[in-house]
Amino acid sequence: MSLTIGVDVGGTKVAAGVVDSDGTVLATAKRDTPADDQAKTVEVIIEVIAELRASHDVEAIGLGAAGFIDAQRSTVVFAPNLAWRDEPLRASVERSSGLPAVVENDANAAAWGEAQFGAARKVDSMVLLTIGTGVGGGVVLDGRLYRGHNGMAAEIGHLTVVPGGRRCGCGNRGCLERYASGRALVREARDLADVSPEYGARMLELGDGEPEGITGPEVTQAAREGDPAALEAFAVIGAWLGGGLASLAALLDPDMFVLGGGVSDAGELLRRPTEEAFLSGLTGRDYRQAPTVALAELGAQAGIVGAADLARRR
Amino acid sequence: MSLTIGVDVGGTKVAAGVVDSDGTVLATAKRDTPADDQAKTVEVIIEVIAELRASHDVEAIGLGAAGFIDAQRSTVVFAPNLAWRDEPLRASVERSSGLPAVVENDANAAAWGEAQFGAARKVDSMVLLTIGTGVGGGVVLDGRLYRGHNGMAAEIGHLTVVPGGRRCGCGNRGCLERYASGRALVREARDLADVSPEYGARMLELGDGEPEGITGPEVTQAAREGDPAALEAFAVIGAWLGGGLASLAALLDPDMFVLGGGVSDAGELLRRPTEEAFLSGLTGRDYRQAPTVALAELGAQAGIVGAADLARRR
Amino acid sequence: MSLTIGVDVGGTKVAAGVVDSDGTVLATAKRDTPADDQAKTVEVIIEVIAELRASHDVEAIGLGAAGFIDAQRSTVVFAPNLAWRDEPLRASVERSSGLPAVVENDANAAAWGEAQFGAARKVDSMVLLTIGTGVGGGVVLDGRLYRGHNGMAAEIGHLTVVPGGRRCGCGNRGCLERYASGRALVREARDLADVSPEYGARMLELGDGEPEGITGPEVTQAAREGDPAALEAFAVIGAWLGGGLASLAALLDPDMFVLGGGVSDAGELLRRPTEEAFLSGLTGRDYRQAPTVALAELGAQAGIVGAADLARRR
């Protein structure tokens, strides 16, 4: 059975795996990312590939990187967390390995992974949202990964949801990720605790008494215990996320939305208020089958599995 | 050369044409729509087809209708302006004509027309916005019409742009079409004239002295004359529309946006403020080639041309 | 018992009355306002005064006019509906009548009338809101009419309630009167009927089938019949009004709010949703006695009665 390697190049870790055509991960390797050294990061990528090939015979390599990838799936145009600019990653990897390679945006790779082998394996059209520090995503339409003219499609975190709203790192105001990301969750929780210390008492306790001590895990733990303030923070995030899904559904009418990324580890705490807000804001409810809102199933391996499969189908 | 017929079934007119494979319309026929009689409307459609076939030999029929079309492109599930529910239009037309037929949403058909033969004929991925009483549209991605799981994709007018904003006929609040349609243009103009009669004097004059007398043509005429209040009304609409395009670009990263529908007859009066707002709100400006914002080129025939071509490629 | 005359100078009528020290109106006179002729309007005012003095012995004259009055209560600086600029009304009336006179803003006069003899006669601090085409008002604090440095206090309709919101005739955006006036009520009702004709069917019927045919009386009648769309229109207006009251209470902590002006003829249809929104938005609920929200009691005579009493206390 043919094997490929998938590599997930993140700002802190380079994680890779050997994957078969059923999406099963047979072996993995992981290194720290020397994020401030572009050449060294490429070396580390080449090393993990070599390590995996020592024990497995593979036919191609798929690389997912957090950044803008050109339309030829060859060059990392810009990767904010890697300090990369115009890195010809595909050429470097093909030269060193002698194998064909493709480069893909990491969220696109994860979307493809979930679409082929994860939560969305039975549907044709799906949108993955990766809810972490920011909000990213990938779009699979009619069974094909949609990449966009510049390879920059699915920047879901930068849908404008509040005209003139919160300032975003992208230079605009009111982007979805300023309201519906892990960072927004923490901000909401700190705000609640800051302006109403009694109401936020449990989160403050978990956060060593200071609003600044409250981070994602504290909010999730308190919410799991049933703390009303933490649940309100999740409800606020879910309401924004659900509103975003309603706009996405108006535009793309997919079969399914998949919630991934670190914040989705909170499971139903996030999914339920998101789905509720989504359904209440969905246009044309009476004339359509509403898309399902599901949790991602592949966890942190979605990117590896997706990149490996994209390499197989290169 | 092979010919097909395209039919555009609207709430007031049924317009049809014989179209060749270059998108040229060789002959047309038009009837009033008996909109309150579902069976009669089907009859009228069959009549215009028969009329055109009397002089032209055609191989297939494409029908565009303003409504929700099922995923099999056969049935009009719901058409608000035609009072249609679950009309098996494809079967009726195939039975009566003995020719193969396809049914498509009218804005999708128009998008396909512009994508193949109009403003977007040189690009792979485009979004058409039809700006009329409401806002509709169609999406062509990587050279293929994207229809969605329920055939309900591209409901661009129902992107939420203002949380809790103006009430929409779809039951939600804050939909784009409540801010960026012809109806919104007129509302803005009337508002300006109503609260500031001096400022809105020229539009009031054209509207027989009453805010209620101001309709689209009055606003366009005043704007063409350089009237500041009418230009402000276009600027407001354009700002909302451009904001919507920025969200669409974040998600779909197309090559081009095409502005069609009745309001786009105002040409640069609409396009310029829309483009300006779009570019100022586009995320990742520095790393991408911004999509072009163009005016539609096929006018009212876009739907006929698009439907005919979809029939050819059925 | 000493008598004074109160005159209410409006854009369509000049209404005057002889009032005793209990606020009882003993006689009235009324003329059409020749609104486009500043000198003639003054003549008409002098005539109605003369008419009333023919049968009653009065000691002073109070004039309420819809416009900005200077801090000396002498000159009408600007009256939009009368086309007046810098009219020395007090001097004209005193010269012609030989009696002392005071000029006051009409909403201030009405507030004083309600505060002395109407709904607020038992309280020390009150705010009147006159809800008509626009929203105006007057403020009585610790038993004294508060006029402001320029005589322009209590422009309640121009509190900003939506940053960047609807354009106002005053040149700003988002003013309360754009959301909570009679004009806003009609706009909301027309919007509902326009985007959802089924939902707005009863109002459309009363309005001869067209959204533009719906005016205030149609909305009120439909609401009285229990029509959900008309009730929603009142609820929307009331929600904005109640929000405005909450801000006023945060600032002024009065004993009572009084709702007057033409829209307040709808009585509980307006008062109830206003009060509900007000109480739910009132800061510091637990530590204060909430101000009462009452309907005005003097109706259209509030201005006459208030102006007459201000003349007595000149």
Added chain:
Amino acid sequence: MSLTIGVDVGGTKVAAGVVDSDGTVLATAKRDTPADDQAKTVEVIIEVIAELRASHDVEAIGLGAAGFIDAQRSTVVFAPNLAWRDEPLRASVERSSGLPAVVENDANAAAWGEAQFGAARKVDSMVLLTIGTGVGGGVVLDGRLYRGHNGMAAEIGHLTVVPGGRRCGCGNRGCLERYASGRALVREARDLADVSPEYGARMLELGDGEPEGITGPEVTQAAREGDPAALEAFAVIGAWLGGGLASLAALLDPDMFVLGGGVSDAGELLRRPTEEAFLSGLTGRDYRQAPTVALAELGAQAGIVGAADLARRR
């Protein structure tokens, strides 16, 4: 010349002074507030009074406390920072000192101080805004301190400026102090630094590299150096504050606004953007003399001076 004592009872310090009838502070005394012990705090107040009376002959005592004071100026109904409920402060101080006393809200006392002896000493009607952690204030109208029906007037920080906006400790959403306080300034600065580390580099440097390290003094220092991100943070706060002033002017038409509280130590950095936003949003600009926007002049002693003068005029 007659002397009185003013006491400013805050959550961290009890500060008192002997003040003459010109508002000159002749002597001061200060103690830490035992904030969690209601009885001890009263004792400390009595001690500082006794200390000052040892060297000065005074005729009355004025007390300003951060909390809700009843309409009789006797009882502290609720003081969040002192954990006080229903403290009969006036009676305690009168009994122990044998002198007449009055109790006032601290911001009211400060407003009175600025109105009599500070920035607003030449005007009749003024509004003080104290911009610290939150936003408070006091209102002097026609030369008299306006206290409201429950003694709760001038809760300026709780004007609603964004419908459904940021959650406030008072239980509502969208209160001015959530957008225009010292806390909002810091939040804005941290947000800027968090989403755009390059843009916020100078503030991050001053804040030891972390957004959470940025507090008010860092923002002010960076702004003084001309750092664009810090200046943007002040501009955002000033825009909200100026918008609030425009609403206050529409309602109260005062001669002057005075900006006090800790954030006003930034001086022109705060005043200028506030004034600019205020003037651009002021209704009826053309018909009025716009209120002046001035910085407070008495600094931290405003409360002492005001309370002492209120005691003299008891």
